[in-house]
Amino acid sequence: MSGETIAAISTPIGEGGIGIVRLSGPAAVDIADLVFLSPKGLRLADAQTHTIHYGHVVEDGRRIDEVLASLMRAPRTYTREDVVEFGCHGGIVAARAVLDAVLARGARLAERGEFTKRAYLNGRLSLDQAQAVADIVHAQTRLGLEAAVDRLGGRFSQQVAALRADLAAILADLEVEIDFPDLEVIVEELRPRVEAVEARAVDLLARSERGALVREGLTVAILGRPNVGKSTLLNALLAEERSIVTPIPGTTRDTVEEVAAIGGVPVRLIDTAGLRVPTDPIEAEGVRRTKEATKRSDLVLLMLDRSEPLTDEDRALIATDWGVPALLVLNKSDLAPRIGDVPRGTSIGRVEIAAKEGQNLAALSDRLVELLLGGELPSRNTILLLDTWERDLLRRLRDGVTRTLDGMREGRTPDMIAEELRSAYAASGALQGVDVAESILDAIFARFCVGK
Numbered sequence: 243m244s245g246e247t248i249a250a251i252s253t254p255i256g257e258g259g260i261g262i263v264r265l266s267g268p269a270a271v272d273i274a275d276l277v278f279l280s281p282k283g284l285r286l287a288d289a290q291t292h293t294i295h296y297g298h299v300v301e302d303g304r305r306i307d308e309v310l311a312s313l314m315r316a317p318r319t320y321t322r323e324d325v326v327e328f329g330c331h332g333g334i335v336a337a338r339a340v341l342d343a344v345l346a347r348g349a350r351l352a353e354r355g356e357f358t359k360r361a362y363l364n365g366r367l368s369l370d371q372a373q374a375v376a377d378i379v380h381a382q383t384r385l386g387l388e389a390a391v392d393r394l395g396g397r398f399s400q401q402v403a404a405l406r407a408d409l410a411a412i413l414a415d416l417e418v419e420i421d422f423p424d425l426e427v428i429v430e431e432l433r434p435r436v437e438a439v440e441a442r443a444v445d446l447l448a449r450s451e452r453g454a455l456v457r458e459g460l461t462v463a464i465l466g467r468p469n470v471g472k473s474t475l476l477n478a479l480l481a482e483e484r485s486i487v488t489p490i491p492g493t494t495r496d497t498v499e500e501v502a503a504i505g506g507v508p509v510r511l512i513d514t515a516g517l518r519v520p521t522d523p524i525e526a527e528g529v530r531r532t533k534e535a536t537k538r539s540d541l542v543l544l545m546l547d548r549s550e551p552l553t554d555e556d557r558a559l560i561a562t563d564w565g566v567p568a569l570l571v572l573n574k575s576d577l578a579p580r581i582g583d584v585p586r587g588t589s590i591g592r593v594e595i596a597a598k599e600g601q602n603l604a605a606l607s608d609r610l611v612e613l614l615l616g617g618e619l620p621s622r623n624t625i626l627l628l629d630t631w632e633r634d635l636l637r638r639l640r641d642g643v644t645r646t647l648d649g650m651r652e653g654r655t656p657d658m659i660a661e662e663l664r665s666a667y668a669a670s671g672a673l674q675g676v677d678v679a680e681s682i683l684d685a686i687f688a689r690f691c692v693g694k
C-alpha cells in the first residue's frame with residue numbers, strides 16, 4: 243500500500259453535468275475534511291463508510307463549489323484504500339478549483355492510471371482485469387466493448403490457466419519418463435496432448451490478431467478530384483452531416499476525420515480536399531494534407547463521378563500508386579452514366595454507388611470488410627483483446643509447443659523435448675502476470691487517463 247494520497251479529476255475535461263474529483267490514499271479522508279464544510283458541522287472522519295454528504299468545498303473561507311462528498315473507507319473501494327469523491331458542478335473550472343484545493347492540502351496529482359494501478363497492486367484487480375478496464379474506456383465500437391467486458395470477467399485468464407495446467411501435467415509425465423527413456427511410448431502417449439495445447443494456442447493467437455484490429459482500428463482515405471462526392475460519402479457512412487457538402491468544387495479544404503464502425507471494427511475515415519492543381523495557397527495546403535493522409539491509411543477509396551466524362555485529373559489519379567490498395571468508387575449512379583470506359587490503373591477493383599441516395603453503400607461496406615478484414619466479420623467469440631507483449635508471449639508459448647512436437651517427430655531425447663516444453667510453460671506463467679516487469683506495468687497503466 244502506498245503512503246501517498248493522490249487526487250485527480252475523474253470525469254472528462256469539458257462541460258458536463260457533474261465533475262468528480264477523486265482522492266485515494268491513507269490521508270484521503272483527512273485532506274477532504276480540511277476543505278469540506280458541511281452545514282451540520284459533520285466531519286467525514288466521523289461519518290460511516292459508504293455514505294454521501296452535502297456541503298461545500300472551501301478555501302481560505304471562500305466557498306469554491308457546492309458538492310456531494312462520497313466517503314468510502316478501505317478496503318471496499320476501487321483502490322482498496324480510503325477514497326473520497328467530490329461530485330462538483332459540471333464544467334472544468336469548478337472541478338479544477340476543487341482539485342487545486344486538495345492538492346494545496348497535501349494530496350499529489352495522480353499519474354495516468356494510478357488509481358487502477360493501486361487497485362492492481364493492492365490485489366483488487368488482476369493485471370488482466372486492469373487491462374480490460376483500459377479497453378472498456380478506449381472501446382470505439384460495441385464489439386470492442388463486449389470483448390473488453392468478457393476479458394474483465396476473467397475469460398482470458400481462465401484459458402491461460404487451463405493451458406498452463408495442461409502443460410504442467412504433460413511436463414510431469416514427461417519427467418517421469420525421462421528415467422525410463424522408452425521414447426516410443428512417450429511419443430504415443432503425449433503427442434496428442436501436446437497437439438491439443440498447440441491447437442488452442444494457435445486459436446488464441448489468431449483471435450488476438452483479429453482483436454488487434456478491433457482495438458487499433460484501420461484507416462481509410464477518400465480521395466478524388468473536387469465535387470465527385472467524397473464528403474457526401476463520409477457523411478453517408480457516418481450517418482451524420484459531419485463534412486460540408488456543396489455543389490461548389492473545392493468545398494473541403496482540410497482533411498476531416500471521423501471513426502465509423504464497419505463490421506465492428508473502428509475505421510477512421512478521412513475525407514480529403516479534392517485533388518487538382520490548386521487555385522490558392524489554402525487549397526495547396528489541403529492537397530498536401532491529402533497526400534499526407536494517404537500515407538497513414540490502410541486503404542484508399544478513389545472516387546470518380548460516373549455522371550461526367552473521365553478527366554485527365556481522374557486518369558492521373560487512377561494511374562497513381564498510393565502505396566496501399568486503392569478501390570475505385572464510381573459515384574452518382576443515380577444519374578445517367580457519362581464516364582465511359584474506366585481503366586483499372588493501380589486499383590484492386592471497383593464499386594458503383596450513389597452516396598447521396600445511400601444506394602449500394604452496403605455493397606461498399608461488404609467490399610471494405612473483405613479487403614480490410616479478409617471477409618470475415620470479427621465477433622465477440624472470435625476476437626481477443628491483448629497487449630503487444632501478451633501476443634509476444636502467446637507466440638513464445640506456441641513456438642515452444644511446436645518445437646516440442648518437432649522434437650517428438652525427429653526422435654529427440656526426452657530431456658531435449660522437456661526443455662522445449664518448459665519454455666512454453668514459462669511463457670504461460672508470464673502470461674498469467676507472474677513477475678511482470680516494471681516497464682510493462684508502466685506501459686499498461688500509461689494507457690489510462692489521469693483520474694482512472
Ligand SMILES: Nc1nc2c(ncn2[C@@H]2O[C@H](COP(=O)(O)OP(=O)(O)OP(=O)(O)O)[C@@H](O)[C@H]2O)c(=O)[nH]1
Binds near residue numbers: 469471475487491514
Ligand atoms: N446526384 C448525385 N449527386 C451527388 C451524389 N453524391 C454527391 N452528390 C453531389 O455532388 C456535389 C459535391 O458533393 P461533395 O460531397 O461536396 O463532393 P466532394 O468530393 O467532397 O467535393 P470537394 O470537397 O469540393 O472536393 C454535391 O452537390 C452533392 O450533393 C450522388 O450520389 N448523386
Ligand SMILES: [Mg+2]
Binds near residue numbers: 474485493514516
Ligand atoms: Mg468535400
